[in-house]
Amino acid sequence: MAAARLTLVRIPGFAWREAEARLARMSSDDTPRQPLSPDRSRPVERSVADLGGLPDAGPVVREEYEATLKDKRIDAMSMLLRRVDDRLTSDTSRRAQEELEEPVYDTIHYYDRWLLAMRTNLLNLGYVTEDEIAAKIAEIKARQGS
Structure with a gap:
């Protein structure tokens, strides 16, 4: 042929x-x-989310999913942050998610990617520092006794 x-x-x-x-x-x-x-x-x-054309990607599996309370809280935080600063858009969230390392992106839950993207964007825009995040995590762990 x-x-x-x-x-x-x-x-x-x-x-x-x-x-x-x-x-x-x-x-x-x-x-x-x-x-x-x-x-x-x-x-x-190629971004970590770009699977088009990869031989091992396989078909897209669409499943119904019931959002957990944690998922709903992350979604709500995302919406509230957009009202605080118009630079915190779905585009900046997507960019931050696609900058995650591939093993992290592939193994964490969808809304956990959103949470990490929020963290990255809040750090980049100067709303919080790494030290403030670490201190808050330590405070929560102490309060929970872990």
């Missing part, structure tokens, strides 16, 4: 360089190539 051949037609005003770059990233066996950054200068690193 002969390989399919693609030809670009040059049309004035058409972004043919971008089209050629996309074509060059395609392979004859349809294996996805590394995507490029928006300015096309460097490859984009």
Whole structure:
């Protein structure tokens, strides 16, 4: 079976360089190539959440899930923080989650990722320090007797 051949037609005003770059990233066996950054200068690193095209990813399994009290509290904190600072958006949360190390991202619960993202964003915006977080955790553990 002969390989399919693609030809670009040059049309004035058409972004043919971008089209050629996309074509060059395609392979004859349809294996996805590394995507490029928006300015096309460097490859984009795959995030831990990006499973598309990975051979071991398998199908997406959609299951019903009953949120726990802890999950609901994390969700509520997220909503309240957005009212405090408009920089605490779902986009900044997603970015912080995708910056987690892959073993952490893959092994913790969905809402725990949200919680770690909140922590990261609150630290980055200067609302809390590592020392304040450690002191509060120690205070809670002492109160619980653990």
